[in-house]
Amino acid sequence: MDHPAGTKVQLNRDHCLTLLREMIRIRRFEEKCAELYTVEKIRGFLHLYIGQEAVAVGVMQALGADDAVVATYREHGHALARGIPATRIMAEMFGKQEGCSGGRGGSMHLFDKANRFYGGNAIVAGGLPLAAGLALADQMQAKPGVSTCFFGEGAAAEGEFHETLNLAALWRLPVLFVCENNLYAMGTALGLSESETDLAAKAASYRIASEAVDGMNVVEVEAAARRAVDSIRRGDGPRFLECRTYRFRAHSMFDPQLYRDKSEIEIWMKRDPIVRFRDWALKAGEMHDADVTRIEADVAAEVAQAVEFAENGTWEPVDTLLHHVGAESRL
Amino acid sequence: MDHPAGTKVQLNRDHCLTLLREMIRIRRFEEKCAELYTVEKIRGFLHLYIGQEAVAVGVMQALGADDAVVATYREHGHALARGIPATRIMAEMFGKQEGCSGGRGGSMHLFDKANRFYGGNAIVAGGLPLAAGLALADQMQAKPGVSTCFFGEGAAAEGEFHETLNLAALWRLPVLFVCENNLYAMGTALGLSESETDLAAKAASYRIASEAVDGMNVVEVEAAARRAVDSIRRGDGPRFLECRTYRFRAHSMFDPQLYRDKSEIEIWMKRDPIVRFRDWALKAGEMHDADVTRIEADVAAEVAQAVEFAENGTWEPVDTLLHHVGAESRL
Amino acid sequence: MTALTYRDAVREAIREAMMADPRVFLMGEDVGRYGGCYAVSKGLLEEFGPDRIRDTPLSESAFTGIGMGAAMGGMRPIVEIMTCNFSLLALDQIMNNAATIRHMSGGQFNVPVVIRMATGGGRQLAAQHSHSLEGWYAHIPGLRILAPATVEDARGMLGQALQDPDPVLIFENALLYNDSADVPADQRCDIDRAAIRREGADISLITYGGSLGKSLEAAHLLDAEGIGAEVLDLRVLRPLDEGAILSSVAKTRRALIVDEGWRSGGISAEIIARIVDGGFWSLDAPPARVCSEEVPIPYPAHLEEAALPSVEKIIAAARTVMGR
């Protein structure tokens, strides 16, 4: 993790290039995933993050190596932005041994110890207690870490959301709840699942300070995440960050999207976080067309290399099927 | 059920006598239960309601025969106030066939179809979804019923509380949530279990209108319950009523009460809902000493009769052990 | 006779029940606008409206309990839990309420709710999305557990379940949704008995749900080896149709259980225990079983396949039981 933690966004050229590159990495990586899914290299469920890149990238800027990250089944972007090599993520999507979860997890279960990346959890809201527990461990061991938990707005209806927010606030745990409000949980619009659609009001009901930001604006996300992480590290207890965003693609590869209009998608696509940030940075003179071209070229190479790595990866032999159920030492 | 529903408390002599009698019935019934527990006529867990009588009695005044009631394991008071005969409740506590649950349920599982009394639920917060479901059935069938759910403040930490309040508000279900805040969940004080101890603020976070009342004042409880029920019947959706109360006895018969001071109990006992209401009514001239004496005598007779009924009750034969697992018609 | 997919059969069953009885409604995550996560309920929202096709929030415990409460209040709800993997969140309501209220109330109240959910592995959905829990649920007194393995049962069981005065859980193996078959127009269906799907004299393959197809295929191949395999589809996992199990085994004197649940403590063990209890002296060999390996289901196809029952494993195990 080479993202220096600190309280303010330093919008210099280097940082702008980083933000753009990270978002483009996610976008191109996932575009490739969608392709690979149609040719059945990637199987199972595949949930694309396209459209939401600014959230993972913005928040990760505020985190350091000691912080823990817990994400959902829609976590390729978080894994990439957290620093897990694209090669190992792609190999995981292929189910190869060289994958970041040894091939056992697939798209929904990316894990990486080196980056304190605790999944890839495919039960909605199931990751929240884990994140709070990681935070409790840090608190009890007087470690400085902030545990960051990403989840969709759909998770707010689950009992585990309620129980965890209460406990986190009660015990002042160093945990950052990042709610990626993309307006839909599969096909269910927020207004059909919540009597109170203002998620910040929900957080407030646990006495958790919250902020809602434009999740299509990477700088705004980063700034808010830095404020939140800073406050948490000072010992002020958990924070809640709502990022208002949108997924451009279907929920998963099986979704005919009966529940939303094309026009709504188009409106949101005009706010594409990558295009917006790139155009701003170009205009502001923080980068030039050549930079963008170079980033695209680098990323294309990185993705190609990831695919090659995955293709060249090996299948775990069937004999070891029963591994990873318990510690080998206990067999 | 002979409690006429309506929006205002009619504090005439008759009604005052009813309120006092109902509270005294609960008190004396339970004092007898405690005695019977020590001689092992009543077994299992026994959770006394003593101190909280004003809540059940006050709320029940606002309900009619078509309304449904869901309560917890601390439900003798609710069962009595709802109109289940003391005889059948006591027989249930003894485990006799003549009990209101046929003897199968015991103290924690009083049920009565005639009074739409749906338990006696011993899983904390487990009754909330049931109450919301009963309300949904009424709503879908365009029936006028209000489903009333009693629970302790400890239930507010459970995920089912959160999920149910949200759904009830989202679907505008005709359900009245009555939270009996007696400050402790077993030995855990509210401040040790909730980051936000204002329960009304919790309800508000689901956009549920709420009111907090002195749960030691039966008239205040009744008035608030009538307002709430009235609003629900008008179709305004669920309401939340917090009744601030106190249990004078231990959580159950096994509790050494290490977690609270005697002095705290004493302070609350000065606010005894029965004494307070009786003294007020006497002073206001709504009743006379002779009325109180007569009520006490009637209740003593009723309790004695209940015990006799229970004593004379019969044990279900062991051959029918497997009854009531599924419909007999399906065996 | 009409050719239907398993998916369409479930949808038709829901439609028919909703048309016949105004008390019936469907509730669950994404049953409405999304059209059902397996497209089972596609079109029903348009047909019946949002009051009777109710999208719910992600609140498995509450909406399952609400379905139960509504059932007690006079409705006949069909609660859809998207998959059995998520049903763990509703298990308190199911075990502590649905399964006990009749009993605790001394028979005064019953809970005529139907809870449907998808089950099973085989689609590379990995460890949290591949459970087969129907056999495990069958441990709980007070519930009836159905596992429709054929299009006909997918079409017929739901209506019967809605007639039942007590809670019925229906587990639909998600791999079956695309199966297609002719279904007689006015079929009769029970939710009490197992069904012999193939007769045979040498060994009983006892199975249900997603493993029926594999067992039939194995039986077909075993035939070529001169092994006559009878295939018994349990259909109802609770209460088990012990009579059917015992009479098949009384005939064949050999049994192999095929079950997608994990081996230890699965319903496969219960079937063996019943056979041993009721037919020990007539057995020519110990009953055996082919189950899922005791591992959370892995993502890669080859490992998942190795973890689940397969035609090859069934054949190999059948040969062993036959002493070949």
Place this chain on the structure above:
Amino acid sequence: MTALTYRDAVREAIREAMMADPRVFLMGEDVGRYGGCYAVSKGLLEEFGPDRIRDTPLSESAFTGIGMGAAMGGMRPIVEIMTCNFSLLALDQIMNNAATIRHMSGGQFNVPVVIRMATGGGRQLAAQHSHSLEGWYAHIPGLRILAPATVEDARGMLGQALQDPDPVLIFENALLYNDSADVPADQRCDIDRAAIRREGADISLITYGGSLGKSLEAAHLLDAEGIGAEVLDLRVLRPLDEGAILSSVAKTRRALIVDEGWRSGGISAEIIARIVDGGFWSLDAPPARVCSEEVPIPYPAHLEEAALPSVEKIIAAARTVMGR
């Protein structure tokens, strides 16, 4: 040697672990100020303070998951779920996370959490407070399930469980808390093997937890009838010590399982399946079982007694297995 109650033994085990390892802490409902709902943790709050003896709100799912997260974060939490009846609320965390994270992460992460809970009936607590779910939990790969039946195991198993790199669930039958016995000061304890609690040549009574005492008493009475009953205490319900089961039955050629879980689909069935699989040809009679009747536990003493295993039922079943 010190005489201890089972309750004190658990408390001593917690104390010892907390003194030996600063990473160990206890969390659960009413473990602190109340002193534990079975008084197991009484005094520990005063000794270790509220940071390490943590009262939790009524939030079974969250605090169990938090315990698991804390375990991954380097702590060694003991999560107390008051009783197994309430553990259903935490089952998603247990089955979908605790049991799968090692696997899903390809072995990178492990969850060294210990989850304790009371279990069992026999105290007239009726249908929602009398479950015996330990055998049912034993179906889940990735968990180790312990059932200490003796004061010595109550004293010894917890420390071993805390050494285990994977999630361990300990089920304490609440009727045992008042049992008292001498416990050797520096006992050694494993959490892998079953233990023969009484030798016998004629029949194996295979049991665990709250049914051990009943089985021993039955064995004693059977002795007078000339039936030598061996009593095997399983101790560990997952993974089962199959070797111990098979070698006892190889000797006695007859088996009776005594299990407080419901009969159908209980761990009793699994034990029978293992015996049949590994020892079919050496059996002189079909293995039998005494389990709880398939009914939610009723409140009245006589019905509850009739629903649970009893010494009389064990004796009667043993006679049947012996052909008497």
